Amino acid sequence: MFAASKIMPVVTRFAPSPTGYLHIGGARTALFSYLYAKRHNGKYLLRIEDTDLERSTDAAVKAIFEGLDWLGIPSDIEPVFQTQRFDRYKAVIEQMLEDGTAYHCYCSREELDAMRAEQQARKEKPRYDGRWRPESGKLLPERPAGVAPVVRFKNPLQGEVVINDLIKGRIVFANEELDDLIIARGDGTPTYNFCVVVDDWDMGVTHVVRGDDHVNNTPRQINILKALGATLPEYAHVSMILGGDGQKLSKRHGALGVMEYRAMGFLPEALLNYLVRLGWSHGDQELFTREEMMTKFDFDHVSASPARFDMEKAWWVNHQYLKSVDPLLVVAEFDWHLRRIGVEPENGPALTAVIEQQRERCRSLVEMAEKSKFLFADLDGYNEKDAAKHFNADSAVLLNELRAQLEALPEWTAPALHVAVNGFAEGKGLGLGKIAQPIRVAVVGMAISPPIDQTLFLLGRNRTLARLAAAVAFVGQ
């Protein structure tokens, strides 16, 4: 068995149900599955678990694809949809009925509810009591007329199921704890635990990576797999991600779709890096390229306990990426954010140049877009505090004088501007700050920007001169 799992190529899958967007926990599960497969030269597959016709939506399917696509976690095959495999499930169920590993149960929902209520009143774990389970010599109840029966799996009564979880270690369940779960509804449609088993089997999945809320389903699934005569996969149950406050994430409480992290200004690679380190570690290393993740990721170093999502650290990781990645790789996202705040990227300097100047001082692309807006569009006015501090009669004179000098500058380059502005300050016997800050407010609208020579260079001659003039006029009023 060990030998078999060693030679068999690794196949993992991510199997979300399309009832909402791709959330952060799902993204991490997908990432772990993907990385593990890549690490072992295996395949990573995507499967959409849409058997709940009531809750599944096309919009959610699209949102999941979009999220995975933005993050860059591609499936090695066309995604599988469970709703397209109903014939297969039906055939397996028929076979099980024939083999006697499954049986019809005619209990009504009311009957089941009453059973559960009684058990809970007796402080027992609620479970199906097996009244329709055929046993040799047992007399089954009379079939009620007009009831479409469900199909239940005949779970073993004795013994135990042992899981050697790659993350949590050995977990043992007694079969006595497990009841006969429904594998097909009254209308004949299959249920989740059954579909998962058949799909993983058919798709040749060797490693099941999923949230640890599925741990309790695993022994039932293993029993079905055994009844089917299938090879058992390995399991890796990943703990959940909590909100920054330690509370469970939910739609009402801080759960965000992956695309919202894009809107907040994350780079996909950075989000991936933060996510991979949330639970997994490789010594003291914090930053990993995609290639490093793919060669180093393993389940031995995945923590079994839940982790909080720390926005501050996520921003730090994002900043590290912004600072170090080739600006060319940031352009597309930056462009997207600029347009999002109504800025036309064509109306200004090359985005790579802007990125190079701004990335040191921006943790997010939203911040970068906002701080760079002045390079592409007219000023909305001056920041009041900054204007009050740096605009006065003296600085207006200086700005006016400087404007004339810059107008005469033969070459509009950063080094030339550096010499011009520094020389101007020196000539006046002033520290650079005395002149740089008023310039900033005049051309940026506030007292924050990249180094003044770079700022003016990026802004260009025309805009710089016009804004200096406008500032002088503004102070004159």
Next chain:
RNA sequence: GCUCCUAUCGUCUAGAGGCCUAGGACGGAGCCCUCUCAAGGCUUAAACCCGGGUUCGAAUCCCGGUAGGAGCGCCA
């Protein structure tokens, strides 16, 4: 209630019985640098849930508490 899981600085974590005077990172505090904001450099505070064992020796192994969490659907 029953079953299962988890437990190292505020947070993410290193740690596979002696290398631990418990390391790194984020965040915090302080200092330096500085045309702003940053970035960078240096310094600093901060943790093994509790109690029993096992052992010459336990953050690490075992047991028991405690606390958190998950599951117990004709949902996935």
